[in-house]
Amino acid sequence: MIETTLADPRLVEITLNGETALAHADATILDVCRAQDVDIPTMCFLETLTPFNSCRLCVVEVAGSRTLIPSCSRTVEVGMEITTESERVANTRRILYEMYASTVDLSLSDDDTRRWMAKYEVKPGRFGEYESHRKVKIQDDLYIRDYDKCVMCYRCVAACGTEAQNTFAIDVAGRGLSSTISTEFDVVLPDSACVYCGNCIGVCPTGALMFKSEYDMREAGSWDESRQTVTTTICSFCGVGCSLDLHVQDNRIVKVSSPLDHDVTDGHLCIKGRFGYAHIQEEAGRST
């Protein structure tokens, strides 16, 4: 947020948790909150993607509105009075997390989700314990899809589609609770349009999409983030200059990501940057 005066036409005055604040006219409520260090949980939102509005965890109260408002996708308006924490908001978020917990395996969800679930004293089994009912899709050596862990945030669909990869290998199929992320007719990934950029893995918040290397290590019980280091480097496969974060455990690269705030990648890579490490390791293995 820019501290300046209302004379600037790009700014509007709002009330955030009882205090007057200035916000950019095209900022979302979430933007303003983040700039003011007001904490708000999110699940489907990602800085680099257009909001899909599916999780509703970011809801806040806006004076005059009959229902709660998703902060990630509502832009501020002059005089908007926003309350980000109240009993109504907290109860709603708690129940939403409880709804998730009864329909999805949240065991590998991100730290943020765990923190908020603890804060709101979420009872995961309230609406029934989640029972696994889908087989993990292991269809190649690069990554796996475990839709038991899928919260239907639509991030992977956006990343595979217009927001990054423009490949459209996956979309939502079906309707309602039985809807799922799928290729056409659920064909295996190698038969789909997938180009293995791994951008869907990069945006997945729950571990539903995972490097095969990570999956295998987790299955073997050898995955240990405390023993991992992250080395940042520039991808050498071509001249674009993508930033790579190499996650290394026991001298082996176990996964590759790219920082969301990197201005070349926005977190997105291609198959060479994402999965080329296997090749490097193989080469290295051969030369020793």
Next chain:
Amino acid sequence: MPESTWSGATARTSADDHVAYGGFHAAIAQRRLLLPALHAVQDSVGWVSHGALNYISERIPVAPAEAYGVATFYDLIATEPLPRRVARVCDDIACVAAGRTKLITDLEAEIGPENTPNGEGMWVRSPCLGHCEKGSAAFIQRAGEQAITIAPVTANQIAAILDGEPTTMATPPVVASSFAGLARARAMGAEAVREEVVKSRIRGRGGAAFPAGIKWNGVADASGDTKYVVCNADESEPGTFKDRWLIEQDPFALIEGIAIAAYAVGATKAYIYIRGEYREAEILLTSALEVAGDAPGIEIEIRRGAGAYICGEETALFNSIEGFRGQPRQKPPFPTTSGLFGAPTLINNVETLVAIPGIVSDGGDAFARLGTEESTGLKLFCVSGAVTDPGVYQVEFGATTRELIDLAGGAQGEVRAVLSGGAAGSFLTEDQIDVPLTFEDGRDADISLGSGAIIVFNTEADMTAITYRIAEFFAHESCGLCVPCRVGTSLQLDIVGRICEGADTDADLYDLDNIGWVMRDASICGLGHTAANAVESALRIGLIGGKT
């Protein structure tokens, strides 16, 4: 011979890979043809195979995964092989309330269990088909032949059609209209027409009751060279059949209303999105459009829905026309500035648009003299269930539910419950039955007029089964986009199931209450906002859950 498959060649030629007329944007714009293409394959083959989907994907073009996502969204498009003929038979609450459960038992006896192929035919249960006043209804899809809707229908008839007996739908001939209201509108000028609509104070008849005049001015004032008028004829609220009835009565009145609206807001094209099961109304509208020719002064395209209640929600309807999954969009922006294809769009219900020629001819003031201060004009109500003469009844705003039931010849048997507003509405208390059905009285007394459905249940009706059917409806129709509704409607169904069996706990009732308000408070669209209404009211007035 056509140069490539793009221009109609049956086999791929070398030009296919090298020539792209119009470029990327022209190709993307073709996406709106996706649902019609899926319909075409479904109608001719009976299901959409992987090969057919790939072919459609290539021709439109759209990614196969996206086309699959769209195809699997709709009940009337199958992506697995089905028998050549499938009868979708209404077993919804208005039919049950009218005691029409015999059809289902007859079908079981005559054809066999639901969802089980018998020869080249099969029958399945369907949500309300919107023919409640006519009797038991069936919508029958037939590979290679036109789908038909028949009401009233018997198990014998259905069995014969499933066996392949040729059957066509008899639709009355359409008689040309003079479009006097449209001529008057053109003489007045667009702004004056909008002024009359504002003066009439007519509110939308599709459920949300938004003042039409404000919408019309909003679209007229919005910037943009391309603007659309969309008529919402998706009518899928259980117990609602007024829009179908209006079109069957006089398709020209609707066309005229659309033409006036398009003229008044400066639209460049109009769409009518009609429920896929409304076969007769669709055929009538198609013939009427042919007879009308250029008279409406605007291109009007009919688009068929494909079995999804949510596509009645305006932004889901836009997505459906555009060839995307019929899921709602977050509002704002509102359709008036960013609607169909992102352009300013006026969307109105059939009943709203049919009222327009009269408002233009007689003046907004004349219209506003009828009804009450906030609820002007005449209103259609759909009275169904256990009444002597189920049907569409037109009254001046201000009539009570009891008066409407009397208009329909009174209740059959002893009244046990009345559901107002369809599945999204609520069961009325004894007091509420005498409240005038106006927007203002409804608001004060917590009654939803919704689509104008009034379903009467007598003491023969099994109210636990009815309530369960409503919960089932929402779990089936939730589009699945947002968590409160996707999970909430399904949890609600589980709990209502336990209540019906008398196996519920105190925690269940508490949970149900919590789920209800999270759906109402945090869902994206009206489906989630209203999904708990009927269940909650059934509990409140003791129709289910005798334990509390």
